[in-house]
Amino acid sequence: MYTIGEEEIQAVVETIRSGKLFRYQGEEQSQTDLFEQEWAAKIGVKHSLAVTSGTASLICALAGLQVGPGDEVIVPAYTFIASALAPLAVGAVPIITEIDESLTLDPADVEAKITPRTRAIMPVHMNGLPCNMDGIMDVAQRHNLLVVEDACQADGGSYKGRRLGSMGHAGSFSFNYFKVISCGEGGAMVTDDDAVFERASLHHDGGCVFFKEGVAKQTPLFAGWNFRFNEILAAILRVQLTRLDGILAGLREDKRLIREGLEGTGGFEFSPVNDAEGECAVMFSLLFESGEAAAGFVEKLGETGFGAGSPINSGRHVYANWESIMEQRGSVDARRNPFKTGECDWVYTPDMCPRSLDIMARTVNLAMSPTRTEEERAALVAGIRKAAG
Numbered sequence: 289m290y291t292i293g294e295e296e297i298q299a300v301v302e303t304i305r306s307g308k309l310f311r312y313q314g315e316e317q318s319q320t321d322l323f324e325q326e327w328a329a330k331i332g333v334k335h336s337l338a339v340t341s342g343t344a345s346l347i348c349a350l351a352g353l354q355v356g357p358g359d360e361v362i363v364p365a366y367t368f369i370a371s372a373l374a375p376l377a378v379g380a381v382p383i384i385t386e387i388d389e390s391l392t393l394d395p396a397d398v399e400a401k402i403t404p405r406t407r408a409i410m411p412v413h414m415n416g417l418p419c420n421m422d423g424i425m426d427v428a429q430r431h432n433l434l435v436v437e438d439a440c441q442a443d444g445g446s447y448k449g450r451r452l453g454s455m456g457h458a459g460s461f462s463f464n465y466f467k468v469i470s471c472g473e474g475g476a477m478v479t480d481d482d483a484v485f486e487r488a489s490l491h492h493d494g495g496c497v498f499f500k501e502g503v504a505k506q507t508p509l510f511a512g513w514n515f516r517f518n519e520i521l522a523a524i525l526r527v528q529l530t531r532l533d534g535i536l537a538g539l540r541e542d543k544r545l546i547r548e549g550l551e552g553t554g555g556f557e558f559s560p561v562n563d564a565e566g567e568c569a570v571m572f573s574l575l576f577e578s579g580e581a582a583a584g585f586v587e588k589l590g591e592t593g594f595g596a597g598s599p600i601n602s603g604r605h606v607y608a609n610w611e612s613i614m615e616q617r618g619s620v621d622a623r624r625n626p627f628k629t630g631e632c633d634w635v636y637t638p639d640m641c642p643r644s645l646d647i648m649a650r651t652v653n654l655a656m657s658p659t660r661t662e663e664e665r666a667a668l669v670a671g672i673r674k675a676a677g
């Protein structure tokens with residue numbers, strides 16, 4: 289959602305003028321420190337760690353939870369490929385699991401995919417749509433599994449009054465250009481657990497203990513990486529955070545009014561949403577009887593001048609297009625490819641999640657906008673009605 293203005297420009301100018309571009313520079317709290325505190329407060333968790341990307345936040349979450357070689361992590365069939373790459377980055381194997389019509393992880397198939405090696409479940413709040421967290425947490429508790437919420441597409445959303453990202457053992461967010469709030473590229477990992485936070489902090493910056501007092505009090509040092517955040521981006525995000533509630537309110541209102549306008553239209557149903565009040569309303573999903581009907585609708589809508597798309601055509605968001613994973617090339621070096629070094633006996637094929645493929649083909653996503661005018665909305669509603677008729 290590109291909603292950015294003069295305040296962000298001022299924040300960048302002030303940060304550059306301050307001469308402090310490094311998060312551990314000087315005695316005062318840095319922009320990154322302040323953003324972390326503000327983000328933790330917003331999400332309702334104890335700790336937040338700002339990092340370079342959503343992918344880095346997932347990697348730090350898994351590393352902090354000590355998920356690693358020999359472990360399996362359950363991921364949904366519909367998500368950006370990064371959700372499946374993060375387990376591989378820590379030496380674990382992603383297990384691809386069916387979604388249901390809510391476009392999020394199906395708790396029943398999660399349970400069916402559990403093996404003695406399963407260590408964690410990664411529910412992904414796709415398009416800002418909350419997963420069925422009651423169902424997922426129930427499976428996790430009964431099987432003693434960790435939960436890492438991928439809320440990269442769901443900054444600020446909630447499920448039954450709790451912020452997405454705050455219900456699992458750790459949560460992840462992205463602030464790349466396409467997300468609800470953005471600084472171009474960035475991410476944050478959150479957790480309530482001190483030890484998980486400490487390990488994630490070390491993993492995100494193998495050298496951070498040299499810069500920052502108080503890091504790694506309990507954890508013996510181990511070799512980490514550098515996913516350190518940048519002061520200019522943190523300054524932008526602090527302003528973006530003040531816009532978050534307004535952006536979400538605008539998206540939700542746009543969706544509510546379009547839904548109202550579409551009541552009674554035949555040819556499709558509104559896709560089910562696990563918490564309609566808490567969803568970010570980034571997209572409005574319509575569910576058709578067949579993939580052909582959905583594709584026909586997209587074509588006809590295009591003729592009226594409006595764009596829409598089916599998840600099945602969303603490239604690297606569809607597991608069957610994850611070439612590196614389908615072909616089990618889990619690392620640049622075959623000697624540390626988690627698919628080969630562990631005991632992975634899963635067979636990966638493009639048709640391994642047929643229900644997800646069917647749902648993705650039958651769904652059409654319409655992008656919502658916090659700035660759409662009444663006239664634009666009326667024209668869109670008329671276009672949808674015409675295309676569905």
Ligand SMILES: Cc1ncc(COP(=O)(O)O)c(C=O)c1O
Nearest residue numbers: 341342343368370371440462464
């Ligand atoms: C569901 C999901 N997970 C993870 C990521 C990774 O985020 P980033 O691009 O910031 O690394 C994305 C980004 O598009 C995403 O959509």
